[in-house]
Amino acid sequence: MPPKLIALIEKVLATDSSLSFDPQKLSRFMLGTEGLEYFDKKQRRLMAVITLTQSYEIKALLDLANQCAIDETLAFSLYPISTGQNWGYGTSQPAGLSKNIILVDLGKLTDIKHFDSELGLVTIEPGVTQQQLSDYLQLNNHDYMVPVTGAGPDCSILANALERGYGITPYTDHFSAVTSIQGYWANGRPYQSAVNELDASDDKFVDKTFKWGLGPYLEGLFTQSNLGIVSQMTIRLAKKKADFTSFFIQMQDDALLEEAVPLIRQVLQDYEGIVGSINLMDQRRLLSMFARNPKGNATHQVMNNKEIKTLANDLQAPSWTIVGSIYGSVGVVSAVKKEIDVIFKQLPCKRVYSNSLAIVLTNKVINKLPDWLIIKIPIIAKVAEQLDSFNKGKEIMLGKPNKVALKLAYWRHKGAQGFDKDKLSPGKDGCGLLWYAPLITMKANKMREFVNFIRETCPKFNIEPFITFTNLKHDCVDSTIPIVFDLSNAQAVTDAHNCLKELVEEGLKKGFVPYRLSIDQQQWLLNKDSDFWQTVDQLKTSLDPHNILSQGRYNPN
Numbered sequence: 001m002p003p004k005l006i007a008l009i010e011k012v013l014a015t016d017s018s019l020s021f022d023p024q025k026l027s028r029f030m031l032g033t034e035g036l037e038y039f040d041k042k043q044r045r046l047m048a049v050i051t052l053t054q055s056y057e058i059k060a061l062l063d064l065a066n067q068c069a070i071d072e073t074l075a076f077s078l079y080p081i082s083t084g085q086n087w088g089y090g091t092s093q094p095a096g097l098s099k100n101i102i103l104v105d106l107g108k109l110t111d112i113k114h115f116d117s118e119l120g121l122v123t124i125e126p127g128v129t130q131q132q133l134s135d136y137l138q139l140n141n142h143d144y145m146v147p148v149t150g151a152g153p154d155c156s157i158l159a160n161a162l163e164r165g166y167g168i169t170p171y172t173d174h175f176s177a178v179t180s181i182q183g184y185w186a187n188g189r190p191y192q193s194a195v196n197e198l199d200a201s202d203d204k205f206v207d208k209t210f211k212w213g214l215g216p217y218l219e220g221l222f223t224q225s226n227l228g229i230v231s232q233m234t235i236r237l238a239k240k241k242a243d244f245t246s247f248f249i250q251m252q253d254d255a256l257l258e259e260a261v262p263l264i265r266q267v268l269q270d271y272e273g274i275v276g277s278i279n280l281m282d283q284r285r286l287l288s289m290f291a292r293n294p295k296g297n298a299t300h301q302v303m304n305n306k307e308i309k310t311l312a313n314d315l316q317a318p319s320w321t322i323v324g325s326i327y328g329s330v331g332v333v334s335a336v337k338k339e340i341d342v343i344f345k346q347l348p349c350k351r352v353y354s355n356s357l358a359i360v361l362t363n364k365v366i367n368k369l370p371d372w373l374i375i376k377i378p379i380i381a382k383v384a385e386q387l388d389s390f391n392k393g394k395e396i397m398l399g400k401p402n403k404v405a406l407k408l409a410y411w412r413h414k415g416a417q418g419f420d421k422d423k424l425s426p427g428k429d430g431c432g433l434l435w436y437a438p439l440i441t442m443k444a445n446k447m448r449e450f451v452n453f454i455r456e457t458c459p460k461f462n463i464e465p466f467i468t469f470t471n472l473k474h475d476c477v478d479s480t481i482p483i484v485f486d487l488s489n490a491q492a493v494t495d496a497h498n499c500l501k502e503l504v505e506e507g508l509k510k511g512f513v514p515y516r517l518s519i520d521q522q523q524w525l526l527n528k529d530s531d532f533w534q535t536v537d538q539l540k541t542s543l544d545p546h547n548i549l550s551q552g553r554y555n556p557n
């Protein structure tokens, strides 16, 4: 890195911020679950990492990058991350392939700038994690839920919304819950909404209450894009309700999918606002949550029918499980639970509720047993382990973050059993994971076509076909297919990427279109000459004339 550039950058940084080009530190940011370095042989690299401690430095850095862009010897580009745990989509690695990328780590901007307890509106900086917000709400006795995801406590809330991620609390779609953004376009111009600009009052609060602002809606341009850096975001939090129960509808027969789909749709339409999103998981996916890989973790092979049958019998895992939650007053939860029970009774299924007497009592008994006894008696140990996962799943639905879902990423990890389950971090731990996350119309025949497609395609590449459907609305389902592989096995990495490629390419022919892409897919899937991406390019030219921001991120030009 040219000494002149180092001096220029250091001049704009706050005293406790840092610029590092130590190869060891840089390599930590290049650790991803995606295996890109082994697969596409395209060397992604970083020139430096800047860790900011003050949000005003964002503008100073953007201005500097624009000034330096006209001098070939000093030109550099910036790539912001918040917590850099975009596992399966790129982790903390930059999308672009150029030599002079400086990663801007915003993880130390952890201020909860404002919270209105009457309205449940919170304004946060990029580094605020799910756990930090959870602690803040708990400490101050605020009855609101964190918009948690399966990615867990250490992940940024703001960045997940910018990726247009979703969770399973009542405000499923995280960007939908964003009411206001402030930040900077790549050309250095500050962004605040027109409502904020017009508001002549001292606190300019009304902007935080209204998503759409005034005039063209520009805030969407900060999401899945490379046009600006967000320095703060206001999010509408869901209020905790007086009562809650989750429901687990278990169907033994795989063929019941077609009958279940209209019932799920009915529940979503009839109890909108009371029932959160609903997940539908197949048997293999359920086993990945509760069982150990019977093949041994490093085996590059899918489970055979006998192994699945043995595990399923052992854990009483059904072919399909419908999971959802009811939030409301005590009266509403009780009434809706009864009605939902009647709806699903139409199917041959087992219906389990988290507030049922059996579950409450089992929890009580297990909690009373000493640890040594639980460990000593295998059957009790198994029940305790399952109950623990079940309770953690329930916590997530109640907006309390935990790491229970991360176990999935270790399914094919050689040392899976050796990790402390409270410290899991798939990128650092060397897990192999990619996501195939297509949108599917919520019609039974389309969903069955998708199931067949996944079950035919994944095993061809020795990838376990784990299926989850998450209902974003009554009309649209997103399926997240985790492509889990052994990152230390070159053949497994190649197979995983080829599997994803076939899923995407063949899926498009069937109308299954991803809602989110990995940094690698962003390079080969998008057609730069299409009307859509040409328009994006026109915006890019205007907002980032020197192309100094997040090159290659959701932009094929």
Ligand SMILES: Cc1cc2nc3c(=O)[nH]c(=O)nc-3n(C[C@H](O)[C@H](O)[C@H](O)COP(=O)(O)OP(=O)(O)OC[C@H]3O[C@@H](n4cnc5c(N)ncnc54)[C@H](O)[C@@H]3O)c2cc1C
Residues within 6 Å of the ligand: 080, 081, 082, 083, 084, 085, 086, 087, 088, 090, 091, 092, 106, 126, 148, 149, 150, 151, 155, 156, 157, 158, 159, 160, 162, 163, 164, 165, 166, 167, 228, 229, 230, 231, 405, 406, 407, 408, 409, 426, 433, 550, 553
């Ligand atoms: C087992 C497992 C379960 C998961 N479950 C979920 C889930 O339920 N829902 C879900 O959505 N995801 C899930 N994920 C995927 C992913 O890990 C999460 O989405 C995670 O929140 C993204 O990482 P991050 O928050 O650290 O974002 P970052 O990596 O910090 O950011 C993501 C990208 O956004 C951009 N960005 C970040 N900050 C800014 C900023 N301030 N301004 C402009 N651009 C910015 C950058 O390009 C960055 O690369 C899961 C992953 C695993 C392994």
